[in-house]
Amino acid sequence: MNRRVFTRMFVVLEYAMSSHLTSPPLPPTPSIAIVGAGLGGLTLARVLHVNGISATIYEAETSPNARAQGGLLDLHEYNGQLGLKAAGLHDEFLALALPGEDAKRVADRHGVLLLDKPGEASTAKPEVDRGALRQLLIESLPTDAIRWGHKLARTRCLAGGQHQLVFTDGSTTSADLLVGADGAWSRVRPLVSAAKPSYTGTAFIETHLVDGATRYKASANTIGSGTLMAVEPGKGILAHRHANGNLHTYVALNKPEAWIGAIDFSQSAVALHHIAKEFEGWAPQLRALVTDSDTEPVVRLIHALPVDHRWARIPGVTLLGDAAHLMSPFAGEGANLAIYDGAELGHALRDHPGDIEAALTAYETALFPRSASFASQTAWNHQRFFGDDAPQGVVALFTTH
Numbered sequence: 001m002n003r004r005v006f007t008r009m010f011v012v013l014e015y016a017m018s019s020h021l022t023s024p025p026l027p028p029t030p031s032i033a034i035v036g037a038g039l040g041g042l043t044l045a046r047v048l049h050v051n052g053i054s055a056t057i058y059e060a061e062t063s064p065n066a067r068a069q070g071g072l073l074d075l076h077e078y079n080g081q082l083g084l085k086a087a088g089l090h091d092e093f094l095a096l097a098l099p100g101e102d103a104k105r106v107a108d109r110h111g112v113l114l115l116d117k118p119g120e121a122s123t124a125k126p127e128v129d130r131g132a133l134r135q136l137l138i139e140s141l142p143t144d145a146i147r148w149g150h151k152l153a154r155t156r157c158l159a160g161g162q163h164q165l166v167f168t169d170g171s172t173t174s175a176d177l178l179v180g181a182d183g184a185w186s187r188v189r190p191l192v193s194a195a196k197p198s199y200t201g202t203a204f205i206e207t208h209l210v211d212g213a214t215r216y217k218a219s220a221n222t223i224g225s226g227t228l229m230a231v232e233p234g235k236g237i238l239a240h241r242h243a244n245g246n247l248h249t250y251v252a253l254n255k256p257e258a259w260i261g262a263i264d265f266s267q268s269a270v271a272l273h274h275i276a277k278e279f280e281g282w283a284p285q286l287r288a289l290v291t292d293s294d295t296e297p298v299v300r301l302i303h304a305l306p307v308d309h310r311w312a313r314i315p316g317v318t319l320l321g322d323a324a325h326l327m328s329p330f331a332g333e334g335a336n337l338a339i340y341d342g343a344e345l346g347h348a349l350r351d352h353p354g355d356i357e358a359a360l361t362a363y364e365t366a367l368f369p370r371s372a373s374f375a376s377q378t379a380w381n382h383q384r385f386f387g388d389d390a391p392q393g394v395v396a397l398f399t400t401h
């Protein structure tokens with residue numbers, strides 16, 4: 001080797017070594033706290049996990065089975081299913097899908113069918129049991145990723161975008177990134193926004209008939225194999241027949257909060273009799289879904305955040321799912337969006353290593369217009385469900401979708 005080549009090699013080596021010695025250290029791994037183990041928070045944790053980023057979920061419920069999750073969800077190809085693909089769980093989700101239960105019927109008060117859409121074998125919007133989907137996500141995470149029985153009581157801003165979390169049992173932790181995935185009544189939301197959910201004017205009263213397909217044959221026959229929507233202006237009976245024969249109903253009424261609040265639901269039979277007065281003149285097989293229930297009726301006052309809910313960038317904190325954009329269920333998008341948000345936030349954090357603020361800016365820039373668009377569609381659907389043109393408005397809605 002001649003002297004010139006040797007000198008050149010030495011210079012290159014010296015430069016490489018010195019640049020190695022002076023290069024900035026890798027950014028420290030940020031601590032990420034997700035409040036809420038709903039579908040949104042779980043998807044975020046899972047997408048981070050598959051991308052080698054760890055996070056901890058703090059969940060108020062004491063165990064995965066503390067509360068029945070109930071209900072069916074149809075997951076859409078354009079958002080919910082994309083989120084599950086990002087989580088690497090799409091095939092497992094398809095294995096849980098319930099073929100045929102996506103059938104839709106619309107009827108009038110006499111039970112006369114105005115629309116009868118059979119279930120499809122396609123995977124565009126398969127129905128899945130919410131509890132089974134949540135369990136799939138829970139089992140896809142390391143066992144120590146979820147801290148059950150941690151109900152967030154309050155938060156405190158620390159220096160540098162960090163936050164302290166204080167739980168109802170008095171324990172505390174702190175995080176570089178705090179994600180509010182804690183649903184409609186989020187304890188994290190006040191850090192970024194003063195908005196509060198408001199009552200949409202529609203209340204759901206939930207009833208169940210165990211093995212209703214055998215015991216309430218006329219009702220089951222009218223429902224068909226999936227969901228029946230019997231609606232009129234201001235009211236409706238939204239019933240679903242499960243594969244195991246159980247009948248699950250949301251009795252929907254446009255009533256003031258005070259009207260619902262005055263009913264004593266601990267006296268189930270009396271309460272349901274009172275509600276059923278709103279359905280006088282309706283077909284007996286439809287009224288039976290209101291008057292009879294094997295479980296105590298559950299009341300759900302449907303709330304929503306403003307359609308264009310958004311917030312200014314606050315260091316170290318963001319929201320996803322219902323915490324960010326609570327909307328009524330009339331477009332069936334809430335859970336789909338929560339899953340999609342979780343995946344999008346996970347990808348933003350992956351794509352901006354060491355720069356939480358850049359990740360949150362990218363995530364929220366897409367989140368706000370997306371949420372506003374679905375929230376406005378949902379509000380419009382809500383009007384059609386119980387507006388003056390019901391049930392024809394609902395027929396039109398399901399004919400075009």
Ligand SMILES: Cc1cc2nc3c(=O)[nH]c(=O)nc-3n(C[C@H](O)[C@H](O)[C@H](O)COP(=O)(O)OP(=O)(O)OC[C@H]3O[C@@H](n4cnc5c(N)ncnc54)[C@H](O)[C@@H]3O)c2cc1C
Nearest residue numbers: 036038039040060152182183321322329332333334335336
């Ligand atoms: C009657 C009804 C029917 C619906 N049907 C559909 C449908 O068909 N399709 C659809 O896409 N969407 C539907 N939705 C909407 C859907 O349920 C929600 O949008 C979805 O569950 C939101 O998910 P999330 O993860 O944001 O919040 P959530 O599912 O509400 O999860 C929040 C989690 O945070 C926990 N939590 C709350 N507070 C705290 C706290 N302080 N500390 C720690 N943990 C806390 C809760 O225990 C919960 O586990 C429906 C909603 C209703 C009411």
